[in-house]
Amino acid sequence: MNLFNDTDIFTGSQPNKTIFDLPDTDLMLFEGFFTKEESDRYYDNLLHNTKWKETDLTIYDKTHIIPRMVSWYEDKTNPGADPNGNDWTPELLTIKTKVEDEVSFKFNAVLLNLYRNGKDGVGWHSDRTENFGKNQVIASVSFGETRPFRLRHKTRKDIPMVEIPLTHGTLLLMAGTTQTHWEHHIPKTAKDILPRVNLTFRQVKRQL
Numbered sequence: 001m002n003l004f005n006d007t008d009i010f011t012g013s014q015p016n017k018t019i020f021d022l023p024d025t026d027l028m029l030f031e032g033f034f035t036k037e038e039s040d041r042y043y044d045n046l047l048h049n050t051k052w053k054e055t056d057l058t059i060y061d062k063t064h065i066i067p068r069m070v071s072w073y074e075d076k077t078n079p080g081a082d083p084n085g086n087d088w089t090p091e092l093l094t095i096k097t098k099v100e101d102e103v104s105f106k107f108n109a110v111l112l113n114l115y116r117n118g119k120d121g122v123g124w125h126s127d128r129t130e131n132f133g134k135n136q137v138i139a140s141v142s143f144g145e146t147r148p149f150r151l152r153h154k155t156r157k158d159i160p161m162v163e164i165p166l167t168h169g170t171l172l173l174m175a176g177t178t179q180t181h182w183e184h185h186i187p188k189t190a191k192d193i194l195p196r197v198n199l200t201f202r203q204v205k206r207q208l
């Protein structure tokens, strides 16, 4: 497969690293973290071999199907994990190890999101639940169509919204107090676009 050639981010063996100078967040972007060949291979594998499912969300007594497909993988030895949950695939474990080596942090779970087309997206939110802990470290890997990732500070209205195009093979690290002070969003678009697969690696510690 030879998709997403419209990008010049795959400049060599070293990813292009950006550290964002923003308050209340440790945000780091690695463009070309995976090579073009790796990215094409993982995209194809994850698109076709992941156990995708539709899920719903209830807000004010109304249930909505969320506009994307998801899949969850977690170490079964992790307290509270579903013993019948998905088994890690060799590809997911290889991606996880490469990310862990880069960021010097271990993850025990990943949420995969599939944005099938421009009608799929995710509304403003932060990833801060009691299962994940207060200042959780999230490593987000993207394959496929570039989608803009928007971030806004929850209380500092003087800080402009940040928009990061998450290109094929990119790693975005959200650490420090990012989830406490910032929220993020993937907007929908009327453009005719290809699917995008996103993986957010997390460390789940349940309060049992």
Ligand SMILES: O=C(O)CCC(=O)C(=O)O
Binding pocket: 111, 113, 122, 127, 140, 149, 166, 184, 185, 186, 198, 200
């Ligand atoms: O697709 C993305 O880049 C963001 C996914 C996300 O916000 C989430 O999994 O909580």
